[in-house]
Structures are given as C-alpha cells and as structure tokens.
Amino acid sequence: MNNFLKKLVGFSIGPFAGALISLITIPLTTYFIIPTEYGKASMFTLFQTILATLIFLGVDQAYSREYHSSKNKLNLLQNAILVPFLLAITIFIICIVIPQFVSLVLFDSKAYKLPAILFGLMTVLIVMERFIMVSIRMQEKALEYSVINILVKLTVLISTFVFVAFIRRDFLAVVYSAIIGQLIADTYLLIRYRRLFNLKEFFFDKPLVSKMIKFAIPIVIATSLASLLHSLDRIALRAWSDFYQIGIFTAALKIAAILSIIQTSFTSFWVPMAYRWHDEGKNIKYFKIVSDSVLLLMSIVFVGVLIFKDLLVTFLSADYIDTKYIIGFLCMQPIIYTVSETTQLGIVFSRKSILNIWVSVVSIIPNVLIIYFMVPKYGALGASLATAVSYIFFFTARTYFSNKCGMKFSVVKHYIIMFILFIAAIFNSFDWSNVVLANTLLLIIVVVIQVSTIKSIRSLIKERNLSSRSTDLKELS
Template sequence: MFNRMRAFIRKFIGFSVGPFVGAFLSFITIPLTTHFISPDEYGKASMFTLFQMIFATFLFFGVDQAYTREYHDTENKQNLFQNALLLPLLLAFCTLFAALALPATVSRLLFGSPGDKLPAVLFGVMIVFMVIERFILLSIRMQEKALEYSLLNIFVKFAVLVLTLFFIFFIRRDFLAVVYSAVFGQILGDLYLLFRYRSLFNLKHFSLDTGLLKAMIAFGLPIVVATSLSSLLDSMDRLSLRTWSDFYQIGIFTATLKIAAALSIVQTSFTSFWVPTAYRWYAEGKNIRYFKTVSDSILLGMSVLAAGILIFKDLIVLLLSPGYADSRYIIGFLCLQPIIYTVSETTCLGIVFSKKSYLSIWVGLIALIPNVIINVLLVPKFGAVGAAMATSISYIFFFAARTHFSATNGMRFPVVKHHIVFLVLLAGAFLNLLPASDTFFINIGLLAAVLAVQYPTIKKIWVLSHRRRASEA
C-alpha cells in the first residue's frame, strides 16, 4: 500500500508544481496591485472575474465534465475532444457577439457605468479563450501529464504578472490595470497553448458524432444545473455585496479571497490529479480504504494550513496595504470554502461513479438556500463580514449533502471527524472577529485542537511512513 501511496504523492507533487509556483507569482502580484489600487477600484476589477466565472458555468453546458467521464472509454481521443469542444465554443462566440453588439450594457453590468466599452468587448474575447483553454488543459490532465500541466499554468500566471507590472508602473493605476493585465496575460498564455497543441484542432479526420454529443449533453445537463447552483453559491457573496453594499466591501472581500488562495492552491492541484486517479482506481476495483486514507490525509493537510494562515494573518494582511486591514476579520471564514470543497472531492465519489449526476442539483440547492438566507439577513448590515459568514456556513451544508448522496450510492466511510474539524475551524473564524491582540493564542489553541481531533490520522501516516522506510532499508 505504501508503494502506491508514494506514487500517488509523487503525482500529486507533479500537479502541485504549477499551482504552487503560480501562487508564488500571485503572491507577488497581489501586494503590488493592492498597494497601488484602492479597495473600491479592486472591487470593480473583481466583478470582471466574477461574471467571467458565472458565464463559463453555463457555456460549458456540463460537456467538460462529460468529456472527462468519456475519456477513458473512447479510443479516438482527438475526435472526442473536437466533439466536446463544439457546443461550448459556439456558445462562447455568441457571448462575444453580444458583447460587440451591446458593449454599454455589458459595461454597466460589470462596472456600474456604461462608459468602459473596450473592457466589455474584451470580456467576450476572454470567454472564447477560456473555453479553448479549458478543454486543452482537460486533455493534458486526463493524460496525467502532471509536470506539463503545471508548467503551462505557470506560464499563464507569469504572463499576467509581467503585464500587471507593466500596466501599474507605466500606464494606469485603476481597476482597468487589473482587467487589462488579466485579459492580455491570459490571451498570451492561451495563444501559446493553441500553438503547442494545434494538432488537437486538426479537422482532417473529424466526424460529427451525434450519438456521442447526445450522450455527453445528457450527462452534462444535470451537471450544468448543478454547476450553475455551485457557481451561484460561490458568487452569491459578491453579488450580495454588489446589491446591498459597495465596491469597497467587494474589494476587501476579494482581497481576502486572494489570501485564502493559499488553500485554493492545494484545492486546484489536488482536484487536477485526483479526478483521473479516482476514476482509474475505481476501474481497477481499489478497496474503499484507499479512498478513506486520501480523504483523512487531505483533511489533515488542509486544516493545518488553515490554522497556520490564521496564526500569521496579521503578517499576511500587512502585505496587502493598510487600506485592506479589515481583511483580518473575515479570513477565517473564507479559508473554510477551499478546505471543505477539497475534502468533499474525496467523499462525493459515489455520485460520479454511479453516473447519477442529477444528485449534484440537490447538493447545490441544499447549500444555496442557507447561503441566500444568511446573505439577505447579514450583508446589508455587516457587509463583507456577513458575506463571509454565509459562504463558510453554506459550505458545511454543501459537504454534508455531497457526502450523504455519495454514501447512499456505494462510497460510504466514516466522516464524523471531518464534521468536527469543520466546526472547530468555524468556531475559530468567529473568534477571529475579536481584536487582533486577542487572537494569536486563540489560533495556536485552534491548531492544537485540529491536531488532537486528527491524532488517529497522524498516527496512521506515521506508521505507513515508518513501514516504507523499513522496507527500503
């Protein structure tokens, strides 16, 4: 077992190189941005990214998920790729034409005024490139080319960093500097992807497979509804702030999300390799104890990282600039989302293995209802703090629902420890609303509590590691 776990960890590290280096580049980019751009302007820039994510949810039509599901069952991978890309790319071009026809309307939706027409048009251009990039990276990921996948992510992040520096120091210091650097950096990276993997777009042997398309759409339709609910869950906080608060609160909230991105690094790298690995393990008939070991281990790693961020939160917030000091009060809540989502990727497998993708719709609804209620009640009065509370609490519902439906479809293992850890971290988030001078030792105690709850996992990892060293001696 420890040999398999070693190979598992090695592949995880391969997929993690990109997100970790990308995070380092973002770590440089974020302070530069927040030191020169006010929270209000940063809030406007975040709306561009938010609506980009929302639109992408609908444009993929769930076909991206169907592509990964069909990948190992299809011999002609290139034809599968081209058929899968067809519908999302068509919808992306429709979005671009709408942005070209109604730039003032798009500008008002994104930035609150009709005057920024060029970035509104670039929004449509960006959507097209996003769709192409998504399917190219999925192809690389399903081939489990870990290092190549990571290097491509690094290239895109590096392009964004260079352009951010260029815009801030030589052109402008408002929200458009963030928008333009993100757009042109992403396009530059995607043009390289298109050139590097141009063979995927060779239509010489393309044949429209209507049966395959129908199967992918049938699989994807429940997913697009579920993904739409999930996207709404992820964006309801900022949409609520846009409705009942102001761009300053959006800026504070978004900047804090960037801090919590330290956990999203692990989320991204883990899910990038876990999906193909889990499908392969399932096809090989692996015992459920392997899935449980991964679940317990990722819970331990993520929760320790979250406690560490809270311990050093004041030092981290200093990097943003004094104008973003309020971020320290909500960071504990926003750390919960990437933790819970990442861990749920290990407890939801019964849903995907059973092909009952419609169950994800119920998961989304169960999480979204408390999210909407809490946002409506708290955001008008507490702004970013209320939105952060809504996000963290609703993700506990998300985990419980995802795990329950998975367990009823053949992937059942104990998760009491998971719920205890999440509740400890949620309690810690509320305690971090206290003045900064009172929270350092509270967060040390929080780390100790998280480790104590997970002592059996620590012991198991220690035993496996000791056995491996003994076998190599």
C-alpha cells in the first residue's frame, strides 16, 4: 500500500502543478479574449485532438499492452511508433505543400499559412511526445513523468502571457501560444530522450507490428468514435448556435479539465500497475477496493466543485458568467471516466479490444439524440447535458463488457452515486438561492452512502501495517 500511494503521489505532482498553471492560464486567456474569439480558437484545438486520435491508430495503447511481456523494450517502442510517425510526416508535408487549404479547414480563411505549417510540425512532435511519455509511464517513473508534464504546461503559459500581453488579443493568440509552447517543450523532450530513437540496433519486427495492429484496429475505431463523442458538442454548437456559446462551453470545459488532473495522475500510474497486478495474479478484492476508493474521492471532489462553482467562475472574466450553469454536467466526464478505468480492466486483460467499439457506439447514440433535440434551443446547456448522459452510458457499457470478460465485482454503489451526482448537476443548472446549502447536504449524503468504503480502506491500511510489523519482527529475530 505504501508503494501504491508513493507512486500515486509521484504521478500526481505533475498534474496538480499543471492544474495550478492552468488556473493562471485560463483567466489570463479569458480576461483578454472575448467568448466569440475563444470559441474560434477552440476549433483549432478540436481539429488537433481529432487528428491525433486518428494518426496514433491505437498503437500507443498496444505498446502499453505489450510492454511488460517484451524483452527488447527499445525495439518495441521503435516498431510501435513507426506507422504513426509516417502518418504524421505525411500530414506535415501536406501542410507545407498546400498551407492555404489547411488554413481554410482550420480557420475558415486561406490567410493563415504559417499557423497551418506549424500545425503540421506540431502533429509530428505530438506523436514523438506521446510515445516518450508512455515509455516513461510504463517504467513507473512517477517523478520524471510529472516534471515533464509541468514543463509542457509552463511553456504554454509563458507563451500565452507573451502573446496576450505584448502581441495580440484575438483567437490567434491562443493558437500561436499553444503551438509555440508545445514546440519548445517537445524539442526539449526529443533532445533529452534521443536515445529512444537511436536506430543502431533497430530491426523491423513484422510479427510484433502485426500483433500490435491487430490489437489496435478495434481501438482505432473505438477511439475515433470516442473522439467524435468528444467533438459532437462543439460541432453541433458551430452548426446550430454561435461562437459565443462555443466560447462559454469551452471555458467551462477548461474548468472541468482541472478535475482531469486526478484522472491523468490516477490513470498514469494505475494502468501499468493494474497490468502488473494482473500478471502477479492479484486477488480481485484489491481491484474492487481501488475502484470504491476512486469513486469516493471523485464524488467528493465533484460535490466540492458544485459548492465552490461561483468562486471558480470568478477566475474567468464577467463575460463568462454563464459557465456556472453547465459546469456540473461537464465535470461528470472526468469523474466518470476516472472511475471507469477501474471497472473496465476485463476488456484489456482479455485483449478483447473490439469491445471498445461497442462501448463507443453505446455512448454516442444518446449523445447524438440529445444534441439534436437540445442544442438548437438551449445551446451550451444542451451540449453539456448530452456530454453527462453519454458518459453515464459510457461507464455502463465499459463495466458490463468487462464483467463479461471475467473482471466482475459489485458496482451497485457506483450507480447510486452517479445517479445522485447527475441529479445534482441538474439542480445546479438553475439559478436559485439555496443551491450552496443543497450541495452541502449532498456532500453529507454522498459520504454516508460510502461509509463502507472508508471502513474497507482503514481495514486494509491496518492489515498492511500489521504485515509490515510482522516482517520487521522476523528480521530482528
């Protein structure tokens, strides 16, 4: 347990520091840039996310799956990165040859050729960064992983400050600061970890690549659908609403993304540790304790956000006040995703990655329906509601298929808590005077329901302490 907590803390340092940096970056951006311009900038980020999902081809996840069973880990990395890197280079060449077209797609104008070319270069570096970070994570180098995360966030913050303070205050300020900050951080990574790309002993392992691609193809389809799930809200707002609603929605997403520090730090150390526990034949009760503990933590954090949502919104300018009505719905995404990482392990352990396709399908259907009926009338509120509902379906599908693959433990408590959180998000989408009191009572209810989890955690800690003392006594004798 001590080793478990040590690695969790190590992996959490970077995300938590990154969150603090984001707390500076978000108001710095929203104070100088109006929601309409911020909405335009978010479309650039959206295209980058979609493109990254496609060019990785799910091979990054296949690399994680094969890591512990591979003896030559350097060659494994180089074989895994090969196809995504070639695709990224192809996109870079397209950006150089026809920058006007790329600019038109990204910004609805042919005038921004330099940002279009930098977009292509950024795509190449993102591929390199991704595999470097996965390699560090799989080695469970918690502190090193955190320091690099801080570096990336810090360079973006500095770039953002320089642009909005001295150069320009439109959507291109966000675009340029993101590109330049990423380029600086990734250039450092490539120099520091250049040994990972030393091809002196490289050999193309066709069976290995085929095995990874076979594992990754269903993930590609699933992640493409998941990317569509993440993107439909802003695409719908672009089609049926305006850039103001996109700006409000994106600003609320940025606040909700602060919760992703827990998601990122937990997932970063949990994935390699879960694989190791599985290989060691760890009893399923330990997986359940982790799942219940994460549910407890995330539900408390969620209610905490609702209690202090007015304070969080003050970090933005007065132009973004409407974000407080949708923040509850959008916070459900990182909350539910993090918990689902503990209940979907049967899928990855069984290598039945094709089931992820069905998870995405189950999630996207309610998303499309709610968006179609709600976004034209309610704008960002309708889009955020669609996001919350779709992630409840996402959790349900992930857990169901994992159970079918043999990783089965009770999740009744999970569903009860998620239902309560969803009702709370609905209440907080209205402006009423007693909302803080209601949220405080909600916090008490959430904790009371999970008293059994608190008792289980205490029992496990006592058990570990007794075991540690017994070991010490044996050594002394």
